[in-house]
Amino acid sequence: MTERRVMMIQQGARRNFVYARHLEAANLLHSLVTDAAWPEGDAGSLAQFAARFAPRLRGAIARRTVPGVPSARLRASVLPNLVSTSMSFLHAERAYPLIDEALAWPNRLRGLEGADIVVNYHGNGGSFLAFAKRRGARIVSDFVVTPKYLEIEHEERSRWPGWESDSTSPSVIEFYRKRMSRLVAISDLYLCPSRAVARDLGDLPGFDPARVRLVPYGASGVLLREARPEPGRVLFAGAAGLRKGIPYLAKAARILKQRGMNIAIIVAGRVSPIVRARPETQDLVFLGALDRERMAEEFARTDVFCLPSLAEGSATSIYEALANGLPVVTTESSGSVVQDGVEGLIVPERDGTAIADGIARIVTDRRLRAAMSAAALAAAQRYSDEACGRAFVAVIRKLAGLSDVRLAEPKA
Structure with a gap:
């Protein structure tokens, strides 16, 4: 051993x-x-206690349960x-x-x-x-x-x-x-x-x-639902803040609307009242923070995933998108494994026009969209x-x- x-x-x-x-x-x-944190063997009794005296702690206990690591090796x-x-x-x-x-x-x-x-x-x-x-x-x-x-x-x-x-x-x-x-x-x-x-x-x-x-x-613990993409439905998942490039996504939505394209950009994640109320963001559809089940449903309905982030490590949401077979429009700074022209498109940072062009290209070219979807599923296997x-x-x-x-x- x-x-x-x-x-x-x-x-x-x-x-x-x-x-x-x-x-x-x-x-x-x-x-x-x-x-x-707790080993699996101890989590059951803790969860029972929480269910009786502090129900709101149940989720935290589940998240802090360490699967597969025995208590002898846990210093918590x-x-x-x-x-x-x-x-x-x-x-x-x-x-x-x-x-x-x-x-x-x-x-x-x-x-x-x-x-x-x-x-x-x-x-x-x-x-x-x-x-x-x-x-x-x-x-x-x-x-x-x-x-x-x-x-x-x-x-x-x-x-x-x-x-x-x-x-x-x-x-x-x-x-x-x-x-x-x-x-x-x-x-x-x-x-x-x-x-x-x-x-x-x-x-x-x-x-x-x-x-x-x-x-x-x-991709870790992705919850999958049967894919039923709605053409032109674009998903952004994450906190709708400046670091994630939300002003440039908003500009892309405005450009696509001005072009008369039937494309909706959906934002799923925390959003402040300030960002939601900005006149620049009125062409985005804000869903707010979603639970795991509802997020899985959103991924299943999505046609193209978009994350124009400016600073990441390697964005988890993109791995989820790949596991769902979604073409991705993103930036180099998202830290993703997406290859330009294969699983999606890499666009310049801080460029709403480039984001709009990338989304439109995939949405309107269904053969390209199908090829990128297949490549995304293959990438999800390589990067499981x-x-x-x-x-x-x-x-x-x-x-x-x-x-x-x-x-x-x-x-x-």
């Missing part, structure tokens, strides 16, 4: 603990260090959750390091306990990462979003004043940049979900391109959760100097 040498550190239930599950299936997981603490609640008055990027420290210090007291590889999400683990590095561990960091996302938000808020009530100060941008620079310097490998993230990491001091490993995230998990494990095995073996599939 493979020696268990890898400690996984993550805050929250990001992607249903997928890396920990794959490490466990490969007999590599030493421990999963996280905030509030509610301390980061308590700190997070008390730090709600801070900008998120100033609060995150404090929350990370709430996870770091209990873990420092326990130490590595035999682990010699530490995998973390975007700096989760705080000072424990430096602690582990000093003791000879190798640090693998998954950069889940472009390190420039705050700079991009700041630029867009300057470009579109009045669209968002939040602000991004230069001091917060600099604070975050220094944090990411420290993570780049300490990491032995950079896991990047897309070339866009690797590109933007290259602007940080100490960046070493030889440490980059491209490992897409894959299991396939991307195997790629991740292969990177870790190579770092550990282990020969390749046939791996079990993780428990979903």
